[in-house]
Amino acid sequence: MLHEHAKLLSLLKGTGEVVGRKKLQKMVYIAKKMNQPFREKYQFHMYGPYSEELTLQMEEMCQADFIGEVREKKGGYYQYRYEIAAKGEEFLEAVRLPEGTVNENLLRRLNDSSSKFLELVSTVLYFEHLPKEEIKAKIEKLKARQNYSAEDIEEAFSYIESLRNSH
């Protein structure tokens, strides 16, 4: 019964509010790479790994009133905030995911990072199969506009390592 949706609800319950669609996209991607049980399919897009399936699941849950979505104007664009709603809590209760299905500590830690940094981390993870120097070259070419510094990239590598070690 909509188990993939339930996992996302469980994520939101664990983290509290998530600000920004991009942030949520990257959190789920990174969690998936950390062997969390998310099944959404990802492809590389303008802003790193992106899952259309995840976007649709969130839309479905907004329409079912399982989650609250607040749209706010920010400069020339809109930003979205997500939170689990009462109906979503009830649904999650009814699905009864096994205890510890998602790792709340990991997800909270991701939620504490900035969306721009998570974009970098998820891009590094996307090219993980390549040697480190090639990953750096990819980021320079594909993420030129984000202006990540060499230190940012190093920080992303050590962040990934520490995620792996502590969870």
Add this chain to the structure above:
Amino acid sequence: MSEQYGEREREKKQRKGITRMNRPDGQLEEEKVFKDPVHRYIHVRDQLIWDLIGTREFQRLRRIRQLGTTYLTFHGAEHTRFNHSLGVYEIMRRMVENLEKKMTWETDERLICLAAALLHDVGHGPFSHSFEKVFDTDHEEWTRRIILGDTEINEVLSRMGGNFPEHVADVIAKTYENKLIVSLISSQIDADRMDYLLRDAFYTGVSYGQFDMERILRVMRPMEDQAVFKHSGMHAVEDYIMSRYQMYWQVYFHPVTRSAEVILSKILHRAKKLLAEGYDFQQTPKHFLSLFESTMTLEEYIRLDESIIFYYFQAWEQEEDAILRDLCRRFMDRRLFKYVECDPSKQMLIWPELQRLFTAAGIDPDYYLVIDSSSDLPYDFYRPGEKDERMPIHLLMPDGSLRELSRESDVVEAISGKKRTDHKLYFPEDLLLDQKEYGEEKRRILSLLHDQEGM
């Protein structure tokens, strides 16, 4: 065994003289054409493209239908990924021809574009959507492996020298540094979508889904990150968005097709489970044992096609396992599940009772009670721009500025705001109507299901 096979193939090709050229970016002596019902003719002038079409990995696409189980709803939908791939190549060829007049290209990039268009779906397997869900595989990963691995395609691409195969794989994976090129093959309005919308409309026989592709190609203008469209061509782009909308609801999201897809994926689930439990198959699925065990090699993957799947499904109609046998019969004989509309918040209230009743009536709810959601499908609507998400379609205004399509077009704005989600609950109505046994439970199930729909 795979090595021997590869050698045999190579010998055959050498006999035919296919490998005689070192760098096949030359033109063929005479242009070749394929007759095509959608684009009339598909023109091939480059030796590279001609050789790629001749590879066994590309020819395999003839044995994989473009629309999976849709043929069970629209009997015309028998077209294959081979037709579609040639179609995408032809659109890309026309795009490149138009764009070449407006910008300069790096020498190799024209062929990188054409090869990427032709090969973008080469990693698709039979009924890949269901397969990927059940076995957690990814056709895009297989596409990459076919392009970069020990294959005839890689052999042909490698003759171009340098990193040509990597470049082609990067364009398809959207990780190529020239974003304009990536956008021609995958964006909100690209060669892939334009071909499948027109082709799927043609083969399913539906009368909507048409748009003026010629006009769209003429008003396309290259920019740094993507192609944009002259404002004067907006109505052609509107038609394209309408076509996407219509095809989504009428064809791709058709509830009967989804029912067949649900059964197909339950067959795979059942077979996977039986195999894990050591069940003694009369017909062991040796062609996809390694897929079940996640150890599939490239050579094994290339050998998979729809005929293999149908072979097993037919054989399993005689299996002792009642669930596998029944599901295969349903799929082969098109005795599909019925459905009711489902509201997730109402459904959660009756779910535990439904599960209990199904089990009490001897019908395993894991296989016979299934929710299918819009997010389970690999198709989408056009969504206007949202920061940090997908790149929207931009119009080029007479003053040189760019405007997002839905801000200029009332038609697009109207359908962009529409409800795009839907859930259906699938179940075997025939089993529930047969009330010789467990009549009480079955009547209660039917009444819960129909209440769910507000009937």
